[in-house]
Amino acid sequence: MAAILTLACGMLADAQAAATIVIVNLNAPGEGFNDPTPAQPVGGNNGATLGQQRLIAFQHAANIWGATLTSTVTIRVGASFMPLSCTADSAVLGSAGANDIFSDFPNAPRTGTWYPSALASKLAGTDQSAPTDPHIVARFNSRIGLFPDCLPGAGFYLGLDNQAGPQIDLIAVLLHELAHGLGFQTFTDSESGEQTLDIPSIWDYFLVDNQNNRSWVQMTNAERAASSVSGNALSWNGPNVMAAVPTVLAPVSVLRISGPAARNAAGNYDVGDASFGPPLGSTPVVGQLMQVIDPGNTTGQACTPLSANNALAVKNNIALVDRGTCTFSIKAKNVQDAGAIGMVVADNAPGDVTGMGGDDPTVVIPSVRITQQAGITLKQVLTRRSRTKSGVIASLGINTARLAGTDQQGRIRMYTPTEYSPGSTVSHYTTDAKPNQLMEPSINGDLSHEVTPPRDLTYPLLRDIGW
Incomplete structure (x- = not known):
């Protein structure tokens, strides 16, 4: 029989904002929430076993949503930790969604419209699902960081204090997936449009x-x-x-290119922000743009400490590097160690601008990502440069007229x-x-x-x- 744990919901200042969330533990004995592996307290999570700490983390995330939402109908979440798809470099952290959808229920704001079961029950004022059915079904990866073929060395951070560092913050993952189950999803097929x-x-x-x-x-x-x-x-x-x-x-970040050698590359470029390093602000970081070049190649990935020539080029300038081979934060650390004051990463495949993930608290220079085509344009005007000067001025700042x-x-x-x-x-x-x-x-x-x-x-x- 599945165990049921009722979660106490913390209250906001507005006493009317409250919902009761019940976690239905779908794991078998010895697995997932019932894993007996001993665990040390971490970040306010004092569970004595891995299973207990997972359950406490789930409770903490549910408390956050319970204190934010309003519903007189108890929200049931069928939850489990189980092996999910993963490799040494990537993994499915978890998934969640509505267990049922309903239309034309009592008090439905729109007729002929699908609503997720938890929301339909809230709006109707009575449970629209069967009493034993969960409104939300959630699964999370039990192997992450615990096996060499599943993000070894990373793993879920089970603390409650938002201090995950290089680990994966389980609370953030839980909040994300619970939001999907509450209705942050469409029930229309996004691929076919049906x-x-x-x-x-x-x-x-x-x-x-x-x-x-x-x-x-x-x-x-x-x-x-x-x-x-x-x-x-x-x-x-x-x-x-x-x-x-x-x-x-916040205002959108922008790369502005100018200078006597910029020629047709002069102008503003959309960029993707990095999750590491300082955010761009109203005072731009300005320097000459200098390309990192790997020996025997026309690109430079900055995945190892820079050579003497590359270090001389980027010192007190903004480094242009190519995406590939290593993480973005490693590139940033290498050009920073060589004296660069900022980094621009050119994509290695066509596509729109996207951000850069990663985490390294020792990176203190700003970094942005540009499209492959923007990188090609900039490299063309950088072919005429000395070892220390390019005449192409890069400014990393923000555009206050538009929000990111x-x-x-x-x-x-x-x-x-x-x-x-x-x-x-x-x-x-x-x-x-x-x-x-x-x-x-x-x-x-x-x-x-x-x-x-x-x-x-x-x-x-x-x-x-x-x-």
Whole structure:
């Protein structure tokens, strides 16, 4: 028989904001939440075993959501830790979603519209699911960091204090996945554009093409499918998110190129921000752009300490390096050690601008990422340079006229990469947002445990769909 743990929900100042969350432990004895492996206290988590610490972390994340939401119907989460897909370099951290969807229930704000079971029950005021059925089903990877073929040396950080360092913050992962189960997802097939039983999801009313301002409910299947892989043409149009965007998102970062040798490369370039190092601010970091060149090659990846010639070139300048082979933070540390005051990473494949993940508290220079085409343009004008001067001036700063991750109307964009990504496309925010948001497709190391403004836009979206 599955064990049931009722989680006490911490209260916000507004006493009306509360929901009861019940975790249904779906693990067998000795596994997952019941793993008897001894564990030492960490970051306020005093569980004596690995299983207990996992359960305490889950409780902590549920407390955060329970104190934020309002519902008179208990929310049941069927949860387990089990082996999921992973390699030495990447892994599925977890997954969660609504167990059931409902339409045309009592008090439904919109008829003929799918709602996730937890939200449908809240709106109806009575449980729409069977008494023993969970509203949310969640699974998390039990192997991460514990086996050599599953992110060895990383592992979940089970502390409650948001001090994960180079590890993966389990609380952030739990908050993210629980949000999906609460309704941060569409039930329309993002790849084909087909609606479930030809009925739209409540989510689809707020997805809007930022080129023609048509919502997903106004589109054909083919049009929805095209917007899912549009790169940046899909935005969220909900009023609560719209109102919160200016208080949460920071100005977009920009690379400005000028100088006597810049020629046709002069101008502004969109960039992706790094999750490590200092954020760009109103006082730009300015220096000559100098390319790192690997011996016998036309590219430079800065994956090892720089040669004497490369170090001479980048010292007190901004280094241009190529993506590939090693992590972004390793590149930044190597050019920093050589004396660079900033780093620009040129992508090694076509595509739109995206951010750079990673974590290294010793990196103190700013870093940005540009497209492959932008890199080609810059390298062409850098072919005429001396060992210490290029005459191409790079300025790493911000554009105060635009917020990071937004469209021209100031709406946050959704994650719509040009290559469809199952489980990620559409049902996440763009990776261009700054600061990084909880509901981006990857868990970034700089996330807090907040789900509300002024730090995060997760709860405003849930409010848009009915919470």
